[in-house]
Amino acid sequence: MVTIGIDIGSISAKAAAIAKDKLLGSKVILTGYNARQAGMAVFEGLLKELAIDRDAVGRIVATGYGRNSVDFADQAVTEITCHAAGAHFQDPEVRAVIDIGGQDSKAIALGPNGRVTDFAMNDKCAAGTGRFLEVMARALEVDLDAFGEMSLQADEPAKISSLCTVFAESEVISLIAKGARRTNIIAGIHASIGARVVAMANRLKLQAPVMMTGGVAHNIGVVKALEDKLGLPVQVSAHAQVNGAIGAARLAAGG
Amino acid sequence: MEAMQPFHDIAADPKAYARAWKERTGGKVIGTLCSYAPEELILAAGALGFRIVGGSGAISKADVHLQAYSCSLVRGALEDALDNQLDFLDGAVFPHTCDSIQRLSDIWRMNAKTGFHLDVVLPVKLNTASARDYMTAVMAKARSELGGMLGQTIADDDIRQAIDTYNRIRAKMETLYTLRRDCPGVIAGGDVHAITRAAMVMDRHDFLKGLSKVVDGVSAAAKAFSGPDPKRIFLSGGVCNLPDIYGPIEASGGAVVGDDLCTGSRQMLGAIDDQDDLIEAIGRRYMERAVCPAKHAGIRTRGEELVRRARAAKAQGVIFLYLKFCDPHAFDYPYLKDMLTAEGIPTLLVELEEQTASDGQFQTRCEAFMEML
Numbered sequence: 001m002v003t004i005g006i007d008i009g010s011i012s013a014k015a016a017a018i019a020k021d022k023l024l025g026s027k028v029i030l031t032g033y034n035a036r037q038a039g040m041a042v043f044e045g046l047l048k049e050l051a052i053d054r055d056a057v058g059r060i061v062a063t064g065y066g067r068n069s070v071d072f073a074d075q076a077v078t079e080i081t082c083h084a085a086g087a088h089f090q091d092p093e094v095r096a097v098i099d100i101g102g103q104d105s106k107a108i109a110l111g112p113n114g115r116v117t118d119f120a121m122n123d124k125c126a127a128g129t130g131r132f133l134e135v136m137a138r139a140l141e142v143d144l145d146a147f148g149e150m151s152l153q154a155d156e157p158a159k160i161s162s163l164c165t166v167f168a169e170s171e172v173i174s175l176i177a178k179g180a181r182r183t184n185i186i187a188g189i190h191a192s193i194g195a196r197v198v199a200m201a202n203r204l205k206l207q208a209p210v211m212m213t214g215g216v217a218h219n220i221g222v223v224k225a226l227e228d229k230l231g232l233p234v235q236v237s238a239h240a241q242v243n244g245a246i247g248a249a250r251l252a253a254g255g
Numbered sequence: 256m257e258a259m260q261p262f263h264d265i266a267a268d269p270k271a272y273a274r275a276w277k278e279r280t281g282g283k284v285i286g287t288l289c290s291y292a293p294e295e296l297i298l299a300a301g302a303l304g305f306r307i308v309g310g311s312g313a314i315s316k317a318d319v320h321l322q323a324y325s326c327s328l329v330r331g332a333l334e335d336a337l338d339n340q341l342d343f344l345d346g347a348v349f350p351h352t353c354d355s356i357q358r359l360s361d362i363w364r365m366n367a368k369t370g371f372h373l374d375v376v377l378p379v380k381l382n383t384a385s386a387r388d389y390m391t392a393v394m395a396k397a398r399s400e401l402g403g404m405l406g407q408t409i410a411d412d413d414i415r416q417a418i419d420t421y422n423r424i425r426a427k428m429e430t431l432y433t434l435r436r437d438c439p440g441v442i443a444g445g446d447v448h449a450i451t452r453a454a455m456v457m458d459r460h461d462f463l464k465g466l467s468k469v470v471d472g473v474s475a476a477a478k479a480f481s482g483p484d485p486k487r488i489f490l491s492g493g494v495c496n497l498p499d500i501y502g503p504i505e506a507s508g509g510a511v512v513g514d515d516l517c518t519g520s521r522q523m524l525g526a527i528d529d530q531d532d533l534i535e536a537i538g539r540r541y542m543e544r545a546v547c548p549a550k551h552a553g554i555r556t557r558g559e560e561l562v563r564r565a566r567a568a569k570a571q572g573v574i575f576l577y578l579k580f581c582d583p584h585a586f587d588y589p590y591l592k593d594m595l596t597a598e599g600i601p602t603l604l605v606e607l608e609e610q611t612a613s614d615g616q617f618q619t620r621c622e623a624f625m626e627m628l
Binding site for chain 1: 589592596601602604615616619620622623626627
């Protein structure tokens with residue numbers, strides 16, 4: 001029997017399918033303004049891509065901020081529990097998850113069974129989230145996808161002292177005006193996110209191995225900044241953006 | 256429960272109650288800024304103690320005087336005062352507690368029109384012999400100054416009666432807390448919140464009568480109560496005037512079985528005994544009751560007390576409810592969390608602002624915490 005996880009995030013809606021402890025596939029679409037429709041669309045789209053019949057689907061678990069909008073799901077579980085389950089499914093040795101999504105960031109400590117033992121969230125402030133990076137990409141006129149690689153070319157990372165997205169943006173604009181190199185500014189931005197997220201994570205006394213999930217995990221510069229501030233190696237989930245949906249599908253299977 | 260309605264009415268609009276009380280009785284209403292204000296003396300003087308917690312709406316006037324990093328209690332209280340929403344007050348009592356309340360006292364004195372102004376400069380250390388003597392002297396001074404400001408002498412007999420009333424109230428509250436601990440769910444968190452909120456505003460004799468009825472009702476209900484088995488949650492923190500926080504906790508399958516909130520057990524529990532010296536006895540309760548993080552009673556005292564209380568309540572988890580920017584609580588948080596972790600008690604930290612009602616973010620944290628327990 002196939003189980004499905006659906007993760008309705010603030011920016012994107014994700015779905016993942018699991019059968020017999022194997023990930024069959026996943027799909028990502030934009031959430032838009034209607035979380036329910038997005039949930040249905042990503043679910044149906046995934047089934048179509050994987051050529052799975054609706055009748056072959058067993059339990060469905062919804063997660064993410066829009067979890068209660070997915071009225072065809074059997075259960076709603078928070079993204080904290082799902083991210084832990086997803087990371088555990090991918091690597092049972094993982095003892096900590098750092099998830100940076102579009103509008104929030106979280107740190108989760110896991111027990112050996114994949115259960116959450118502690119967590120902290122930042123969801124009231126854009127600093128330390130994907131949105132922060134989007135704002136900076138716009139100010140720098142750089143494609144966000146290029147941020148990671150560009151930051152690795154920095155020779156003298158800029159110092160971004162402000163923790164507030166709006167103030168940090170004006171700092172970045174000042175740095176541009178002073179002629180600072182983009183690569184150095186981007187490296188400074190990543191260090192700022194790293195400091196912000198690690199300050200939250202350190203309250204949990206995280207243990208290795210640490211897995212990073214969420215869309216921002218694709219940015220190698222942020223990963224390096226996290227490793228630097230944490231003093232621990234950080235492995236990037238092979239399915240970073242759909243980790244929550246994978247966890248939900250895993251929980252739907254009773255795992 | 257019908258007996259609950261007056262408490263909910265007062266909790267919904269405490270200012271309207273105080274205005275009506277004043278009109279009805281012609282008595283004086285005295286604002287207090289924290290749970291260290293010696294309410295017993297206010298009652299002994301025949302006045303109505305009115306705890307000011309702010310939180311009425313958006314802040315605009317107060318931020319002329321305060322920075323955005325001041326807590327919402329301080330900003331909300333000043334906003335209410337400057338917005339003339341506290342015009343029924345005849346005076347305000349500021350106990351010496353955190354930095355923000357101390358500085359608010361000066362700003363208030365210069366800008367608010369709420370009658371007389373009394374600072375009660377309490378000791379900071381609470382566990383030394385000299386502090387005990389000092390506390391007695393402070394309480395004696397408060398007695399004479401408060402009496403002077405109200406144009407009367409506060410008599411021993413009136414103090415004795417006020418102590419008696421407060422002891423009865425606190426004994427009833429102890430019973431209510433015990434019922435909630437032993438039979439979680441028998442009274443809703445929102446009901447306990449309304450009771451504690453009304454306790455800080457309502458005519459204390461009327462409050463005692465109403466509370467007695469509720470406690471009788473809850474006692475009877477507890478005998479036959481059967482409900483789902485909730486996750487047992489202990490709330491730790493400062494001022495909380497957000498009844499909405501109980502909904503998400505209960506909707507996530509939790510029930511509050513104890514607290515050390517400033518707007519909870521810290522204010523509501525602890526008897527005044529050994530009344531040879533009335534003033535010393537009042538002071539002693541403030542020395543010995545649960546300690547505010549703005550005070551000091553030993554380097555790990557608050558942590559030991561929290562562990563003891565959480566254990567006694569058989570709590571499965573502790574939710575720290577802090578006002579954002581409340582630095583005394585934030586300073587203590589890391590070691591309190593460590594001590595609870597060492598005892599195997601999981602914790603969740605939630606920072607709130609009085610002007611912001613609870614929302615999906617709080618709901619998600621509560622649900623995730625319950626899933627974790």
